[in-house]
Amino acid sequence: xxxxxxxxxxxxxxxxxxxxxxxxxxxxxxxxxxxxxxxxxxxxxxxxxxxxxxxxxxxxxxxxxxxxxxxxxxxxxxxxxxxxxxxxxxxxxxxxxxxxxxxxxxxxxxxxxxxxxxxxxxxxxxxxxxxxxxxxxxxxxxxxxxxxxxxxxxxxxxxxxxxxxxxxxxxxxxxxxxxxxxxxxxxxxxxxxxxxxxxxxxxxxxxxxxxxxxxxxxxxxxxxxxxxxxxxxxxx
Amino acid sequence: xxxxxxxxxxxxxxxxxxxxxxxxxxxxxxxxxxxxxxxxxxxxxxxxxxxxxxxxxxxxxxxxxxxxxxxxxxxxxxxxxxxxxxxxxxxxxxxxxxxxxxxxxxxxxxxxxxxxxxxxxxxxxxxxxxxxxxxxxxxxxxxxxxxxxxxxxxxxxxxxxxxxxxxxxxxxxxxxxxxxxxxxxxxxxxxxxxxxxxxxxxxxxxxxxxxxxxxxxxxxxxxxxxxxxxxxxxxxxxxxxxxxxxxxxxxxxxxxxxxxxxxxxxxxxxxxxxxxxxxxxxxxxxxxxxxxxxxxxxxxxxxxxxxxxxxxxxxxxxxxxxxxxxxxxxxxxxxxxxx
Numbered sequence: 001x002x003x004x005x006x007x008x009x010x011x012x013x014x015x016x017x018x019x020x021x022x023x024x025x026x027x028x029x030x031x032x033x034x035x036x037x038x039x040x041x042x043x044x045x046x047x048x049x050x051x052x053x054x055x056x057x058x059x060x061x062x063x064x065x066x067x068x069x070x071x072x073x074x075x076x077x078x079x080x081x082x083x084x085x086x087x088x089x090x091x092x093x094x095x096x097x098x099x100x101x102x103x104x105x106x107x108x109x110x111x112x113x114x115x116x117x118x119x120x121x122x123x124x125x126x127x128x129x130x131x132x133x134x135x136x137x138x139x140x141x142x143x144x145x146x147x148x149x150x151x152x153x154x155x156x157x158x159x160x161x162x163x164x165x166x167x168x169x170x171x172x173x174x175x176x177x178x179x180x181x182x183x184x185x186x187x188x189x190x191x192x193x194x195x196x197x198x199x200x201x202x203x204x205x206x207x208x209x210x211x212x213x214x215x216x217x218x219x220x221x222x223x224x225x226x227x228x229x230x231x232x233x234x235x236x
Numbered sequence: 237x238x239x240x241x242x243x244x245x246x247x248x249x250x251x252x253x254x255x256x257x258x259x260x261x262x263x264x265x266x267x268x269x270x271x272x273x274x275x276x277x278x279x280x281x282x283x284x285x286x287x288x289x290x291x292x293x294x295x296x297x298x299x300x301x302x303x304x305x306x307x308x309x310x311x312x313x314x315x316x317x318x319x320x321x322x323x324x325x326x327x328x329x330x331x332x333x334x335x336x337x338x339x340x341x342x343x344x345x346x347x348x349x350x351x352x353x354x355x356x357x358x359x360x361x362x363x364x365x366x367x368x369x370x371x372x373x374x375x376x377x378x379x380x381x382x383x384x385x386x387x388x389x390x391x392x393x394x395x396x397x398x399x400x401x402x403x404x405x406x407x408x409x410x411x412x413x414x415x416x417x418x419x420x421x422x423x424x425x426x427x428x429x430x431x432x433x434x435x436x437x438x439x440x441x442x443x444x445x446x447x448x449x450x451x452x453x454x455x456x457x458x459x460x461x462x463x464x465x466x467x468x469x470x471x472x473x474x475x476x477x478x479x480x481x482x483x484x485x486x487x488x489x490x491x492x493x494x495x496x497x498x499x500x501x502x503x504x505x506x507x508x509x510x511x512x513x514x515x516x517x518x519x520x521x522x523x524x525x526x527x528x529x530x531x532x533x534x535x536x537x538x539x540x541x542x543x544x545x546x547x548x549x550x551x552x553x554x555x556x557x558x559x560x561x562x563x564x565x566x567x568x569x570x571x572x573x574x575x
Contacts, residue, residue, distance in 0.1 A: 052469055078471035090466050092459045099455050104470050149470065 003066065005030040005187055006051070006082075006157055011060035011070070013043075013050045020046045022211035023060070028157065028204075033183040035202030035219065036191045037233060042208040044191040045087060048159045051189075052084045053077045064156065083150030083158040087165055087191075089142035093135030097126055097145060100134050104149040112152055119148045122178050140171035144178070157187045164194040176200045195235055199223050207232045259567040262559070266536050270543040280424045282542045288430040290538025291437025292499060295492030296511055297518035297530045298444055299485035305525025305573070306461045307478055309373060310380050313387040314489050314515065315508025316394035320364055321357035321490025322409070322497035322507060323402050328356045329410045338410045346414030350432070353498075354491055361490025364394070365483035373482060374475070391508070398505045406504040409497045433495055440488070441531045448527065457481055461525065489515075517560050523573020532571055 004027035013021035021043050028034045036044040049055050051062055057070040069077055078084070092100050101119075105112040120127040123144040129137060134145055143163055150158045163179070164172045172194060179201045182188060192198040198205070202219040209232055222228060229235050271279055296318055303311045329349065332338050337349045368390055376382040415429040448454035460467045460474050468474050496511065497503045518537050522529025537556045545552035563571065 054465065054469075073473070074465075074468040075471050075473045078469050084469040086465060086469070090463065092462050092466060094462050095455060095459060099459075102452070103455055103459055103467070106471050149466070153471075 002029070004028055005065055006189070007061075007063045008047070008051070009061045009063075011047075011050060011062060012058045013046055013055050014058050015046070015055060020055075020211055021050060024208070024211065024213055025060075026206050026213055026216065028187065028189055030156075030187050032203045033179075033188040033190065033201050034204040034206065035198045036189065036206050036208055037193075037195065037198055037222075038208035038214075039232070039234065040193075043211040044208050045161050046211075047208065048084065048161050048189065048191055051077070051159060052082065081156035083153065083155035085146050085150045085158065085160040085163065087161040089139055089146050089166070091134040091137075091142050091145045091149070093133065095134060096131050097134055097137070098130045100145060100149060101126075101152055104152040106153060111154065115152055115154065119151055122151075122181060123148060140167050140175070143167060143171075143175065147178070147182070151182065151186070155186065157189060158182070159189045159191075161191045162193060163190070164192060164197050172197055195229070195233060255567045259563055259571050262562055262566070263532060263536055263571060266540050266543075266559070270547065273547055274543070277423050278546070281426075282546055283539065284424070284426055284430060284434075286539035286542035287535060288427075288433045288499065288538070289541060290535035291434045292492060292496050293511075293514055293518055293538055294437050294531050294534035295440060295495055296489050297515040297522070297534050298440065298527055299488030299492070300512075300515045301519045301522065301525060301527060301530045302444075302481055302488070303485040304519055305523075306457060307481055308461075309377070309482070310383045311373070311387050311482075311485070312384060312512070313368060313391040313394065314485070315512035316391040317361045317364060317486040317489035317508075318493035318496070318511050319395060319398055319503075319505060319508040321361050321493030322503045323398055324360040324490070325353040325357050325494030325497060326402070326407060326409045326503050328353050329412075333410055338412050341413045343414045346412035349412050350415070350498075353494055354436075357490040357494040358487040361493075362483040362487035364490075365486025366479060368486070369479045369482040374479075395505050395508070402505075404505060406502055409501055409503050411498055411501055415498075429499060433499060436495060437531075437534075440491075441527065444527050453477075514556070517556050519570075521560050521563050521570055523570025526570065526572040529570055529572030 006028040008024050008026050011021050011024045012019070024043065024047055036047060038044055046055060050057055053072050053074040053076070060070070061068055062070040064080055064082065067080070069080060092103070095103070101116060102108065125141050126145055126148060129141065134142065137145065147160065147163060150160070163175055167175065176197050179188070179190070183201060188201070190198065190201055199219055205216060205219045205222050206213050207215040214232055215228060270282070274282065296314070299317070300311070300314050303309050303314070329338050332349045332352065337345045341349060372386050372390060373383070376386055411429065415432055417428060419426045419428060419431070448458060456467065456472055456477055460472070460477055464474050492511070493508070496507070514537060518530055518533040521536060522531070522533030536559060540555050540559055541552055544555040
């Protein structure tokens with residue numbers, strides 16, 4: 001078994017006085033799509049935000065290809081090769097779609113523009129609205145742009161936080177297909193409440209419960225384990 | 237419901253927006269209503285004086301709107317940067333005068349000494365801005381009360397240091413020879429430095445707009461203002477960017493200070509306080525964070541002050557507060573501010 005690309009060991013995170021992550025340990029392997037599932041408040045989004053340096057690690061370690069990254073600043077972690085798609089369709093609404101993408105490219109390069117072309121193949125709407133303000137896009141289009149912002153650069157891992165939140169089923173269906181294409185070329189860590197989407201995209205899973213990893217394994221096993229799903233996710 | 241009372245008849249995208257139009261009618265009215273009582277020659281002279289004052293106010297207000305509107309920092313030390321710029325320019329002009337580049341200067345030397353003076357003010361303001369942001373402001377992001385208290389304190393300290401180095405008394409600042417006299421344009425007397433002030437004001441406005449709208453740096457600043465988190469996770473060091481914005485705002489205030497000083501031919505340690513009030517009025521009228529709004533607001537304030545000072549001198553100071561109140565009533569976000 002090769003070393004994991006991203007590894008969390010006994011990570012504790014506080015938000016204010018609240019002890020949210022209470023010793024999370026998980027490994028993400030290169031080329032795999034790993035899904036974090038669990039009830040609301042289980043610590044899934046906090047895990048992603050802690051990896052990105054948006055919340056400080058009180059104790060424990062986070063390594064990226066063996067290099068410790070815990071408590072580095074978010075911009076530094078991004079430059080090390082972790083892309084992040086925050087929840088709630090996080091795009092820059094006062095900028096145009098093109099400005100959003102150019103900004104995410106960080107330094108304009110031929111490779112960046114090539115990746116942009118492949119993004120337009122994945123999400124053709126973005127090309128259509130290239131010169132429109134991102135604020136006028138629909139929820140689904142905003143989410144597509146938000147994901148694209150993390151794909152413009154050739155990141156080692158992309159963390160995606162609840163991409164289906166607030167989207168219509170038909171849009172979620174399209175999003176699932178796109179995420180499946182993305183995972184073919186990029187290591188993905190996905191936080192997702194929609195179990196259907198999570199099971200469509202994920203290859204490995206971690207169930208978080210009360211700030212700890214309660215269970216993990218292959219997604220195909222979880223899909224068939226109705227007792228586990230009922231216990232931790234409330235679905236059968 | 238409460239927000240929809242009165243003049244609120246905004247009809248959405250493309251519809252008639254009474255508040256917006258009301259604010260613009262007030263803005264345009266300021267330019268032409270005085271013609272009802274003032275003859276054309278006097279009107280033109282007052283207009284040029286008003287535009288000059290507006291251009292000078294814009295230099296200071298543009299920095300304030302960047303810091304206040306874009307970074308959400310209530311910086312009451314802005315007036316202190318203004319004073320430091322004025323005193324730095326004062327010292328440089330005195331030195332250049334010993335080389336014959338000010339009072340006895342040719343046109344080229346006068347231009348050169350003015351450019352050097354402006355650059356010096358920009359550098360002094362920028363460096364002080366970096367120091368203040370790194371030492372004090374960075375610890376107060378998100379806390380307006382702390383910002384008000386700590387920047388007031390910083391302004392007091394900075395003003396007292398001025399008194400230590402340059403003394404507490406008024407001083408006369410030298411004006412480069414080429415800008416001392418006036419042009420006579422069909423009976424309209426235009427002081428040459430007023431012309432320079434208008435050109436500098438317009439040039440700074442164009443430069444800021446160009447940077448904010450057309451460059452990657454400008455896009456990053458605008459993005460950082462909207463959502464710091466997204467910009468950070470894209471790999472941008474937002475703290476460094478905001479230090480840069482603060483330094484730019486301070487540098488602009490310092491440049492405004494030295495331009496104002498040369499215009500008035502006088503400097504004194506308390507000159508920043510009066511200008512800060514005018515600059516705040518300009519930023520509020522224009523809309524926080526809007527450089528174009530500040531430009532328009534500065535021109536309105538400059539013109540209204542000069543027209544009213546001629547017509548009803550006792551009302552000159554109060555008229556700008558009245559304009560601010562009217563604009564806020566009609567359009568609370570200012571002429572070009574975001575709702």
